[in-house]
Each structure stands twice: as structure tokens, then as C-alpha cells.
Amino acid sequence: MSYVDAAAVAINPRARRRRLLRKRFLRRPLAVAGLVVALTFILVAIFAPWIAPYSPDATDFNATLAPPFTPGHLLGTDELGRDVLSRIIWGSRASIEAGVLSTALAFLIAVPIGIVAGYYRGWIDPVIARATDVLLAFPFLILAVGLAAILGPSLMNATIALGLGAVPAVIRVARGEALALREEDYVRAAVANGAGDVAILGRHVLPNMSSTLIVQATLIIPAAIIGEAVLSFLGLGVQPPTPSWGVMLADAQSYVSQAPRLAIFPGLAIFFCSLSFNLLGDGLRDVLDPRTTR
């Protein structure tokens, strides 16, 4: 039996590669820590209603601005007596939702466009390149603020604005990858064997750029998480009283002299959340892209 397993492992190069990558990833403590913390944030966001000790909107006017470690309120309460810990836990939903969904949106739009530009070249490539340049001419936040103004302030619209803002950068990455992959021998062999475009793009080009795209995603997610906080802070994202780390920071600005901690905790949450994804992305890039591991 063990003979069969060993043969399977030896024959299946994909499984071998996956095992090698896992081993290389596990040797990077910072990347593993990033993965663990990022997963924790995602789980907290999913299970917020069961984890949070209070409802995020539950006010207690007998305990406003309570300091941390007050019995029943580990991180204290805000100006309306709302439990800060509960609001941070619920606030993770807005951040994770905006971070993951906007990145997904950006990829859904940008990857097909980038592949078409890079794989087919011809007249379509310069057209897409110019269009990308035009979008890149707008600084990210100006674009996001403008889109939020057009669409109106809400979490969904902030997510859409952040996703659209990330599109040009992803197009460039996908185009560059497709450009390189179309010259690969296995793609040429597939063309020579008469494979259709859909089969080539779906079976050869897209899977082979997936590692680059995964790395790119783990680096766009933290930017989007910070972007959501910024838009919500400016009043262009999540609307109060819905808890969001950006909204909490905006509220805390009025209390910096009385209760500066109100501004500290949500900021730390944003920081650790985006740091974890950045660490994960850096680690994945080192593992998946041999060019950077010299």
C-alpha cells in the first residue's frame, strides 16, 4: 500500500509542488503569523454576533467613556456607553467585507481584460493600455472619493469604488503575465495541437498566472481595508451607527483629550488586520515567485 502512495506522490508533480510550497511557507514564521492573524480576523467577522459580548448599538448611559478593564467592558465604552470591544468585533465585518469583496470585484473585471490585452495583442492591447493609463491618471483616493460621490455613501458603494480603483493596477499585472505566458512552449504546443482559445486561456494561461494573482490579491486586500476605513472616516463609506473602524476613529476625534484610547483601539485593529495580510502576501510572494528568493 505504501508502495502505491509513494508512486502516486512521485508521479503527481502537482502534489509534490504543493508539498514543497507548503514546506517553504511553513519555514517563514512571519508569513505563518500573518496567515493565522488574517484568518482570525475573517473568523471574527463571520462569527461576530456570537463572539461580541454586547450588541454594537447597545448604549449604557450609566457607563459612558468607561476606561479599559472596567468589569464587563474589557476595552471600555465610548461616549454613548457602547462597548468598544463589541464595536471593534462588529467593525471587522465592514473591513473584511470591503477588503475581500472589492478585491474580488477588481479581479473579476481586470483579469479577463488583462488576459485579452496580453494574449491577443493586436489593436486591443494599446487600446486597453491607454484606458488603463487614463484610470491611473486619477490618484486612488480621488477616484474612490469621486466614485463614492457619484454612487452615494454606503459600505457597498465604498466597496465598489475601492474595487474599481484597484482595476487598472490588476489589469497591468494580468497583462504582463499573459504576455509572458503566451510565449511559453506549452502554450505554443497547445496552439499547435489545435486547442481552442477558451481551452488555452482557461487551462494553461489562467492557472499559470494564479500564483502571481494570489500574491497581488493579498497585497490589495490590506490597501482596500485601509481604504474602507479612510472612506468611512471621511463620511463616504459606512454610515453611523453601523460600526466600522473608520467611523469609530471619526467619532473618537472629538474625544482625543478626554478619551484618547477611543482612537487607539480601532486604529490598532486596522493596523493588525492590514499588517497580517501584508505579511501573508510578502511570504506568499517569496514562496511562489522564485525570482525574488535569490
Add this chain to the structure above:
Amino acid sequence: MGGFLLRKVGAALIVLVLASMLVFVGVRAIPGDPAIALGAENRDPAVLAAVRHKYGLDKPLPVQYLNWISLAVRGDLGRDQRQLSVSQTIVQRLPITLELAGLAILIGSAIGITAGVIAAVRRGKPTDYAATSVALVGLSVPHFWLGIVMIIYFAVKLNWLPAGGYVPFGQDPIQNLEHMLMPAIVLGTGLSAVLMRQMRSSMLGALGADYVRTARAKGLSEWAVVGKHALRNSLITVTTVLGLQLGALISGAVITEQIFVIPGFGRLTIDAVNQRDYTLLQGVVLVAAAGYVIVNLLVDVVYSFLNPRIRVAGARR
């Protein structure tokens, strides 16, 4: 060289024209009738029609665009809701943001380039790990939160620096710098992290290159090898990255000015959105895009002077 320049300028012009169309259409897509806003919320159909006629809003969109852009290239961006010239407002606010951005670039590149060089020279040593980790932290810290934390400690608790506001440089240079220091540090942090990472990787590349080995073989001191040969070549790449970071700087200025109550270009953008002042918003976004495109064109041209290989590769394409 002439052909290269012409091609670059031509491409930038096309991008600018398309960007201006996008701005125009985008602002038209904002919900709400601009005639109602311009006519002081008067909803009388006769008044609205008069307002539309006065501002040319009754003409077809392409005609409106041509009217707007032909005035814009002559420096007239129209009048905002308070009937103030948009161009003049921008000219007043822009220097404030340019000062902020200039100081941020100064702080960011001083820290970023130094740290990057040290990290590359001491690759794999604790100094390298420390610098690399600090850069990663700098990338993940939300700037606006860093600004709030700095206000809490340096303004509220220690009372060293003002929490916000702006004093023109001509009025009182010392006070001006006092007000600008914290915002410039906040804005420079992210930049220094990006520059440090870029500097480290290009220095590592340079230090492994043949000309550095030759320089060492000639018996040059380590200082001369690092400072004269490797550093100079790495700075070329870093200049380009600095140009690309301009967008991030403008974005950063928007939020930094909001926190430190600086009446600059970034704050003007947010004000335009919040007051639903479409003419103002249109002008501000156009200027931001134009500035970004022009700076990147300049960076491209400077880069091609510093690195002739780009020019050749560009011509072959």
C-alpha cells in the same frame, strides 16, 4: 531622442484628453440636478430653464464638454456655488499642499533611502531585519490613524506642536513649519516605507553587479563602492518610484489635510464632494489628474536621460 520625446508627450496628451472626458462624464453622473443647485434650490421650471440656458446646460453633452475644456485649457475652470473662480481657489490652495508634499518627500526619502542602503549593505544582519520590519509596519499603518495618534501625544499630551491649522510661510516661517511638521511626518512615513523597500532591492541588485565587483577589484574603499557606484545606479530606479508615488501622496494629502485642518488642495476636494459643488469638484479632479500625468511624463523623460537603454527599448517596441 526627439521621436521618443514626441511619442511620450503625445501619449500623455491623449491620456489627459480622455481623463478630462471621464471627469466631465463622471461629474454629470452624480445624482441631482445641477440647475437646482445653481439656481439656489429654486424648483420653478421657468427659473430652472433660465439657469440651464445661462450655464449652457441645455446644450448637448459634447458641446458642453467642448465649452468647458476650451475654457479650461485657457485656465478658466468656471465658477463654484459661491460664484468664486475655481481656478483662483485652486491656485490659492495648491501651494499649501505642494509645501506639505515637498516636506513629506524630503522626510520620506531621507529616511527611506538611508534605511534602504543600510539594509542592503548589511543584508541578512539584524539591522536589515529591523529596517525591513519597520518598513512593513510603515506600510500597514493607516496614515490618518498615525496622524490622530501623533495629535494625541505631541499636541494634546505634551503640547509640543499645534494639533492643526495652517499659518502661511510668508507670515511666520517658524509657525508655518511647526504646523507642517506632524502632517509632513505622517505623509512621509508611507513614502519612506515604499522607498526603503525599493532602495533595498535595487541596492542588492547593484551590489551583485559586475561593475561593483570591478570597483572592488580595483581596490576602491567600501565607502566609494557603495556610495559612488551602487548608490548612484540604484537612485535611478528610486526616482521613478518617487514619481509613481505622487498619486499616493495626493491621496495621502486629502486625508492628512482633513485631520490636521490644513486648507489645502486635498481638503478642497473633500469640501467639493460634501458641498456637492460640481464645478469645483470637476476642476479639482481635472487638476489632480493633469498634475499626475505631467509629473509622470517628466519622470519618464528624466529617467530616459539617466538610463539610455529605456529609450532604445521604447523605440524598438
